[in-house]
Amino acid sequence: MKKSIPDSIVTAGHPDHALLSAISAEITTRAGGADALAETFSTMLRQCVDDVIMTPKTGRRSYDELEKTEKTYIGTRVEIELRAMLRLSKGRLDTVILGHDVDIKNTMGSNWMIPTEAIDNPCILVAADEVRAVCYLGLIVARPDYLTVGQNKDSKKSISAAGFANILWLLRDQPYPANFWRTIAADVVERIFAGDTGNQRMAALFREVQGIPITRDVVQAVARQQDFMRRIRSDKGRGTRDHLAREGILLLSGHYDAPLIAELGLPVCTGSQFISYQMRGEAELILAKEHGFEAVGLASSLTI
Structure with a gap:
């Protein structure tokens, strides 16, 4: 994840404040409180990554050694595990929270790829930084103004540098268990x-x-x-x-x-x-x- 992340401007008066604050409160409540969310989320994320690396069976010790398809699967695994952790149902997008369709995006890098179907919808942003052993959990409404002009071959866009300020963080630079085998x-x-x-x-x-x-x-x-x-x-x-x-x-x-x-x-x-x-x-x-x-x-x- 980017080392320099701007402070969130999602405060009272921001157009997304009411919606994202409500979703944030619902997620925190479902997790059993802020402390429980920090513990269970970071542990869940570590498990999702380690289960794909499979050091005991493969001898691999880091995310960088994974095949491209395996890296993609981690995102799918995080989506499934996060829904289970929070007892959320599947929706038109990845899940539904307070009646809103919500997409779940995961990255092991510095940004997220937002698909066209998620535009103008709330997104849960998940990130793990394997090098610094920290993780992130945030919310954003994927408005076009917050996204990059350019897109990839699948028409997905990233969050722009300025757009990062429109993320409401539930967890930021949260300590995340290091991969044991890398230690x-x-x-x-x-x-x-x-x-x-x-x-x-x-x-x-x-x-x-x-x-x-x-x-x-x-x-x-x-x-x-x-x-x-x-x-x-x-x-x-x-x-x-x-x-x-x-x-x-x-x-x-x-x-x-x-x-x-x-x-x-x-x-x-x-x-x-x-x-x-x-x-x-x-x-x-x-x-x-x-x-x-x-x-x-x-x-x-x-x-x-």
């Missing part, structure tokens, strides 16, 4: 996926990437198994947690192990995240046992 080195990714079994790959994941919350989706992608959560739990000495414990590495759940995570000074994890930690010294070994990690590895495996 770690390529050789680390290779070592993680070199394992032949789900246990081997998950053990490599939590051995290589420590002290960083890891989402359930990443764990599932690495495991490539239906009952991947069984591998996370202690499993009669065979689970990922058991293997790592013998190396003095704790595999902690944000849901079950929050007190120990806090006492070790690790980043806060949500209930669906996991984090690993290499114990250092006898005191941490004792602390882990106090929290129920009786099978933790021998003191000789600790880093003193």
